[in-house]
Amino acid sequence: xKMFCHLNFSRRGNLxxxxxxxxxxxxxxxxxxxxxxxxxxxxxxxxxxxxxxxxRGDVPxxxxxxxxxxxxxxxxxxxxxxxxxxxxxxxxxLDRSHGYLPVEAAWYRKHLFIPQTDQGxxxxxxxxxxxxxxxxxxxxxxxxxxxxxxxxxxxxxxxVAHYGGENVIAxxxxxxxxxGWWYEGGGIYRHVYLNVLSPVHVARHGTYVVSEVPHGNxxxxxxxxxxxxxxVENNGATPANNTVVSEIVSPDGTVLATLxxxxxxxxxxxxxxxxxxxxxxxxxxxxxxxxxxELRTTIQQDGQPVDTTTTTFGIRTIHYDADKGFFLNGKHxxxxxxxxHQDFPVVGIAVPDSLQPWRVEQLKRSGANAWRTAHNPPNExxxxxxxxxGMMVMDENRHLGDSYSHHSPPGxxxxxxxxxxxxxxxxxxxxxxIMWSMCNEEGIKGMExxxxxxxx
Amino acid sequence: xxxxWLKPGFxxxxxxxxxxYSYGSYDTIHAAHPHTPMFGS
Numbered sequence: 480x481k482m483f484c485h486l487n488f489s490r491r492g493n494l495x496x497x498x499x500x501x502x503x504x505x506x507x508x509x510x511x512x513x514x515x516x517x518x519x520x521x522x523x524x525x526x527x528x529x530x531x532x533x534x535r536g537d538v539p540x541x542x543x544x545x546x547x548x549x550x551x552x553x554x555x556x557x558x559x560x561x562x563x564x565x566x567x568x569x570x571x572x573l574d575r576s577h578g579y580l581p582v583e584a585a586w587y588r589k590h591l592f593i594p595q596t597d598q599g600x601x602x603x604x605x606x607x608x609x610x611x612x613x614x615x616x617x618x619x620x621x622x623x624x625x626x627x628x629x630x631x632x633x634x635x636x637x638x639v640a641h642y643g644g645e646n647v648i649a650x651x652x653x654x655x656x657x658x659g660w661w662y663e664g665g666g667i668y669r670h671v672y673l674n675v676l677s678p679v680h681v682a683r684h685g686t687y688v689v690s691e692v693p694h695g696n697x698x699x700x701x702x703x704x705x706x707x708x709x710x711v712e713n714n715g716a717t718p719a720n721n722t723v724v725s726e727i728v729s730p731d732g733t734v735l736a737t738l739x740x741x742x743x744x745x746x747x748x749x750x751x752x753x754x755x756x757x758x759x760x761x762x763x764x765x766x767x768x769x770x771x772x773e774l775r776t777t778i779q780q781d782g783q784p785v786d787t788t789t790t791t792f793g794i795r796t797i798h799y800d801a802d803k804g805f806f807l808n809g810k811h812x813x814x815x816x817x818x819x820h821q822d823f824p825v826v827g828i829a830v831p832d833s834l835q836p837w838r839v840e841q842l843k844r845s846g847a848n849a850w851r852t853a854h855n856p857p858n859e860x861x862x863x864x865x866x867x868x869g870m871m872v873m874d875e876n877r878h879l880g881d882s883y884s885h886h887s888p889p890g891x892x893x894x895x896x897x898x899x900x901x902x903x904x905x906x907x908x909x910x911x912x913i914m915w916s917m918c919n920e921e922g923i924k925g926m927e928x929x930x931x932x933x934x935x
Numbered sequence: 936x937x938x939x940w941l942k943p944g945f946x947x948x949x950x951x952x953x954x955x956y957s958y959g960s961y962d963t964i965h966a967a968h969p970h971t972p973m974f975g976s
């Protein structure tokens with residue numbers, strides 16, 4: 480299968496993921512395979528968490544660590560997610576709010592085989608979270624800089640990848656300029672993926688499902704109006720005639736509706752396809768009954784699928800009343816919430832996905848029904864757990880503009896809502912989210928009671 | 936927000952007014968914005 484074509488060059492000879500296919504291909508022992516997180520028609524979403532090389536501190540620039548020729552054989556081998564600040568030694572002279580731990584820059588490198596057959600496809604490196612001020616190179620080419628330690632980002636590597644050969648990803652992180660006043664850690668602490676896409680594909684964060692229950696505020700549940708917006712991206716050189724097929728799948732796995740609509744997307748452009756349907760007797764999402772639907776999106780060209788994605792969503796009605804409080808599906812519900820940061824004992828900010836459901840379950844057991852993601856966009860695995868286990872969420876942005884250090888470019892005003900937009904576009908399909916927070920109070924200090932603040 | 940609710944600004948345009956801390960000010964803030972829900976955290 481195609482997913483076996485991407486091989487990691489490992490320095491520690493980890494054989495546990497070697498397949499017979501790889502050995503038959505004539506590749507020597509010492510290579511490992513990335514874990515396929517999703518294997519669907521036309522799209523590969525390949526987990527690159529395994530076998531990174533790490534160096535704490537900066538590196539002498541005689542042979543830059545961003546380049547392929549740099550010798551990294553003496554670096555530490557590890558798997559992501561990773562928080563290296565946690566490995567430091569406590570020093571009472573250091574910053575109290577960040578746990579009295581030393582914070583310094585660090586480097587990561589990863590060797591990756593990309594097959595010749597990927598040439599002509601769209602290759603993108605996806606980082607879900609790097610703390611912080613990261614720079615990323617592939618084969619010595621600077622892909623970009625991402626200041627925020629709390630939002631994800633993606634780089635197109637199609638034009639700089641070595642097809643049929645070894646590639647080197649290099650990442651420098653610098654967490655010395657804090658974004659908050661709590662333990663923030665440092666490193667590549669969320670997942671990294673390689674996305675291999677057809678030239679015509681669903682854009683990043685490109686599915687948006689809106690459900691509306693007529694008279695849901697009064698407790699009605701007869702039917703739900705579903706609107707699906709799909710953003711199609713065309714990286715090809717010619718206009719793309721495509722058909723968007725959207726399947727709505729019930730919580731028990733039954734396909735309830737299949738929608739077909741065609742559109743032409745200009746080369747190098749994006750286009751939205753909007754589809755509507757009505758679902759009778761929807762199963763509403765609530766903390767006591769967290770019902771989840773699926774949207775399966777397929778892009779077809781000439782009748783053949785070229786890309787498929789899956790989006791989980793829920794159907795519920797929320798309403799706030801200035802005197803009576805919060806209502807979910809027409810019923811008053813007292814929000815019993817906690818404000819919880821993303822870090823956790825022993826693992827710091829590198830919280831494994833498997834720990835997130837446990838955290839949600841413990842809070843539910845204590846009587847909580849809501850989680851404020853203090854004070855930044857969380858790991859998406861937490862939101863998945865909240866959806867599945869019935870925990871409401873206040874999803875919080877970190878800052879506006881450059882109110883944290885080293886936002887790019889410096890001087891970015893408060894009115895720059897790019898981080899807020901990134902959070903909402905990533906998270907808007909989670910039914911557990913009942914509220915968006917623009918930021919915690921320190922991000923708007925001095926603006927709360929000002930015309931400038933109101934103008935945002 | 937942890938201040939500024941009683942001046943022209945964010946509190947006039949938010950769908951829900953965030954009130955961090957300031958438990959003793961809930962009634963005053965609500966009186967200033969009687970039609971806007973508040974959220975305490």
